[in-house]
Amino acid sequence: MKTTFFLLFLLSLAYANPLQNAIDNAPPYSTLKLSPGIYSGSVVIDKPLTIEGKADGVIIDAKNMGSVITILSSDVHIKKLTIQNSGARMHTIDAAISMKNIRYCSIEQCRLLNSLYGIDMAMVSDSNITGNYITSKKFDLPLRGDALKMYYAHNNIIANNTIENSRDITLNYSHHNLFEKNRFLHNRFATHLSLSNDNRFQNNLYLYNSVSMMLMGAKNTQILHNQILSSNGAAGIGLLLKGVAQCVCEHNKISFNAKAIYIDGQEKAKGMKRYINYNDISYNKEALHFHASIKDNTITHNRFFANIDDIVKDIGGSFSSSNKVEYNFWDRYVGFDRDDDNIGDTPHKVYQYADQLWHYNNKVKFFYASPTLTLLNFLSNLAPFIEPNLLMQDSKPVFTYSDE
Numbered sequence: 001m002k003t004t005f006f007l008l009f010l011l012s013l014a015y016a017n018p019l020q021n022a023i024d025n026a027p028p029y030s031t032l033k034l035s036p037g038i039y040s041g042s043v044v045i046d047k048p049l050t051i052e053g054k055a056d057g058v059i060i061d062a063k064n065m066g067s068v069i070t071i072l073s074s075d076v077h078i079k080k081l082t083i084q085n086s087g088a089r090m091h092t093i094d095a096a097i098s099m100k101n102i103r104y105c106s107i108e109q110c111r112l113l114n115s116l117y118g119i120d121m122a123m124v125s126d127s128n129i130t131g132n133y134i135t136s137k138k139f140d141l142p143l144r145g146d147a148l149k150m151y152y153a154h155n156n157i158i159a160n161n162t163i164e165n166s167r168d169i170t171l172n173y174s175h176h177n178l179f180e181k182n183r184f185l186h187n188r189f190a191t192h193l194s195l196s197n198d199n200r201f202q203n204n205l206y207l208y209n210s211v212s213m214m215l216m217g218a219k220n221t222q223i224l225h226n227q228i229l230s231s232n233g234a235a236g237i238g239l240l241l242k243g244v245a246q247c248v249c250e251h252n253k254i255s256f257n258a259k260a261i262y263i264d265g266q267e268k269a270k271g272m273k274r275y276i277n278y279n280d281i282s283y284n285k286e287a288l289h290f291h292a293s294i295k296d297n298t299i300t301h302n303r304f305f306a307n308i309d310d311i312v313k314d315i316g317g318s319f320s321s322s323n324k325v326e327y328n329f330w331d332r333y334v335g336f337d338r339d340d341d342n343i344g345d346t347p348h349k350v351y352q353y354a355d356q357l358w359h360y361n362n363k364v365k366f367f368y369a370s371p372t373l374t375l376l377n378f379l380s381n382l383a384p385f386i387e388p389n390l391l392m393q394d395s396k397p398v399f400t401y402s403d404e
Contacts, residue, residue, distance in 0.1 A: 019043050019060065023051075029075070034058045041068035041085070048075035061085050067098040068115065074103045078110060086115035088137060090145065095120040096134075099127075107132060114138075117145035118166060121153045130159045136166040141188055150174040158182060163190075171196040178202075184209055186232075193218040201226060208232055212257075214240040215247065223249045231257040238284070240264075245273050253280045260284040260307070265293040277301050286312045294391065295320035302328045303401055311350045311391040325394045329401040337399040348397035352389035 019039040022032055031050040041062030045051075059082045062068040066087045069078065078097070087094035095117035097107060106128040112118045118134040121127075129148070136144040147166035148158065153174040163169060164185035171177065171193045179201045184190035190209035193199065197219040206212035206228045213228065214237075215221055221244065228238040238257040241247060242264040254260040260281050263274065273296040281287045282305040289312045304310050310332065328348075335344040 017043065023047075023049065034081070041083070042066045042070075043068075044070045044072060045076050046072045048073055050077040050079070051081065052077075053080035056080075058082065059084065062087065064088065066092070067095045067120075069096070070098045070100070071102060071105060072100055074105065076102070077106045077108070079106075079108045080110065082111045082113065084111075084113040084115065086117070088116050088139075090116070093117055093120050093145070093149070095145070095149075098122075099124045103127065106130070115145075117149055118147040118163070119149070120146075121148070121150045121156070123152045124150070124156065125154045126156070128157045128159070129161060130157065132161045134161060134163045134166065138165075141167060146170050147187065150177070153177065163187065168192050170194070171199065175199065179204060183207070184212070189214050192216075193221065197221075200224070205229075206231075206238070209236075211237045211240055213238070215242065215244050217243045218247070219245045221247045223247070223252060225251045226253075228252060228254045228260075229256050231259075234258055237262050241274060246275075247273065248275045248277075249279065250275070250277045251279065253282075255280070255283045258285045259289045259312075260287050262289045262291070263294075263297070264291045265295055265297075274298065279303070280305075282306050285309065288312070288392075289314070290391075291315065293320065295322045298324045299392075300324065300327050301398075304328060305331045305401070313352065313389070313391055323392070325392055326396040327398055328394050329398040330394065333397050333399070335397070335399075342399045344397040344399050348394040349390060350392045352391050 017040045020043045023043060023045055026032055026049060028047045031052060033052050033054050035054055036057030038059045038061055041060045042065055058080065060068055062085050064085050064087055068083045068086050083096045086096055096112035096115035096119065098120045099105060101123040103126045107119065109131045112132060112134045114137050116137055119129060134147045136147065144167040146168045147163045148169045150171045151173065154176050156177045158177065159180045159182065162183040164187065166187050168187065168189040169191050172195065174196045176198045181203045183205045185207050187209045189211045190206050191201065191213045193215045195217045200222040202224040204226045206226065208230050210232050212231055213223065231238055236258045238254045238260045239249065240262045243266060275298045278301045280303045282303065284307045287304050287307040287310045291314055294313060310330065330348050333344055333348045335346040337343065338345055
């Protein structure tokens with residue numbers, strides 16, 4: 001009997017988790033301040049509690065098993081910790097931090113490393129994710145999890161975080177969230193909204209992502225004062241809009257992308273859908289790429305400069321009267337300003353001539369920039385023998401642009 005008791009005692013010590021024991025024994029709303037060291041992860045917090053690192057070097061490590069920290073209670077606050085080495089199971093959503101059906105929580109100044117998912121927020125509201133560094137396991141990109149996975153998550157603030165080398169940041173059925181002053185670097189879909197409404201993205205930096213922002217079925221989204229730069233690859237997209245309503249995109253710098261803004265319009269939709277105003281859209285291969293239809297857009301006071309193509313449409317069709325396009329600066333405008341009001345005397349019209357047919361007929365693409373198509377384009381401008389497609393007309397183009 002003594003031998004059996006001794007063996008059971010040793011086994012209980014071997015499988016004991018001092019951090020979990022401290023969490024279990026702490027009174028609700030108390031604070032655990034951890035000294036530097038490595039603590040075993042796979043801990044569960046099921047009461048209001050604060051866990052804070054006293055200094056740098058406080059590490060919670062799950063040793064590649066499950067989620068590192070699971071939060072099942074409201075009013076939980078995690079500060080100044082390194083949280084690392086989650087499991088690698090997609091079907092259980094192994095994460096650095098898993099948060100489920102809670103409110104009024106915060107994750108602040110933490111480093112989330114080598115985890116499949118960064119933060120899994122399922123039915124989380126009124127919480128703050130601020131000042132964190134989040135990256136993923138070094139798997140092939142499709143096999144990584146999301147740095148931030150938000151599902152039915154509302155009224156949260158995501159601010160001052162750096163998220164890099166992860167797969168996606170996703171919002172599904174998640175409304176009234178604020179993303180502010182974050183850095184998204186080297187991800188696949190740096191922000192992917194699906195059926196999520198009334199979200200705001202402001203003063204964020206997007207750099208070297210495959211698609212910086214993708215909005216699908218989102219309503220009342222505000223995209224303000226962001227830098228959306230250098231999307232990766234021949235098809236890298238700065239901003240992709242599909243099935244959106246009341247999307248406001250203003251005061252952004254969108255540069256060095258293959259496609260600055262890709263708009264998939266709906267032919268049968270009615271009412272103004274997109275407001276693209278006061279943006280700097282420059283040095284892109286394509287500034288505005290339209291799929292299906294060019295309609296229901298307000299495009300005003302933008303600067304279109306040094307793009308290879310200002311307007312691209314990959315399916316045949318013409319410019320719709322449901323658009324409002326005016327007061328934009330176009331570096332390709334060829335009119336005059338005789339009354340010195342800084343508005344061109346004639347509208348700026350963007351046509352699709354023969355050399356641009358490859359945009360919706362890939363067989364013609366082989367001849368792009370060839371002498372034959374260049375000559376056809378010159379003749380079409382000089383003496384059109386067929387009517388070109390009018391892609392866009394700015395009725396009041398700005399004549400000169402000033403940074404002031």
